[in-house]
Amino acid sequence: MKRLIYIGLTIFGLLSLAALSISIYLMINLDSLGTKNVDSATPTYLFAFYVPSTSSRYFLDIKKGAELAAKEYNVMLSFHSIDPNDNEIQQAAVSDFNGYIVCPYNEDPILISQVVRIQ
Structure with a gap:
């Protein structure tokens, strides 16, 4: 009976030691685990994108693209x-802004003068 207790305690001790070593390994390497799949590069340019404020499917597709x-x-x-x-x-x-993208939808003279001003 004592022999079964010692075998059980030995198996439990080995499993506990393995779990502890894995836990310590993960704690040490925790910083590098989260950044492997994340693109940490900051954006190179900032563009202003001007589109009509309509809910047209055409302009929504332009935004998505x-x-x-x-x-x-x-x-x-x-x-x-x-x-x-x-x-x-x-x-x-x-x-x-580094650049401007204008998607006009009419030939409004006020709009044209505003676009010419930002050139």
Whole structure:
């Protein structure tokens, strides 16, 4: 009977030692485990993307495609309304963007003058 207790305690001790060593190994290497699959590079460029504020399927597809391309090329996009009444294009001239992407949907003279101003 004592022999079974010693065998059981030995197996339990070995399993506990293995669990402790795995736990210590994971604690030491914890910093590198979370960053293997994460792209830690910061975006290279910041672009302002001006699209109409409509819920049109066409412009939603343009936004989705731009987001996919931005992710692929490590670029950050900032979406804004192109409506001339919102004055968001006027603010673009004083903003710190690396580039502007304008997707016009009409030939409004106010909009054209605002786009010419940010060139």
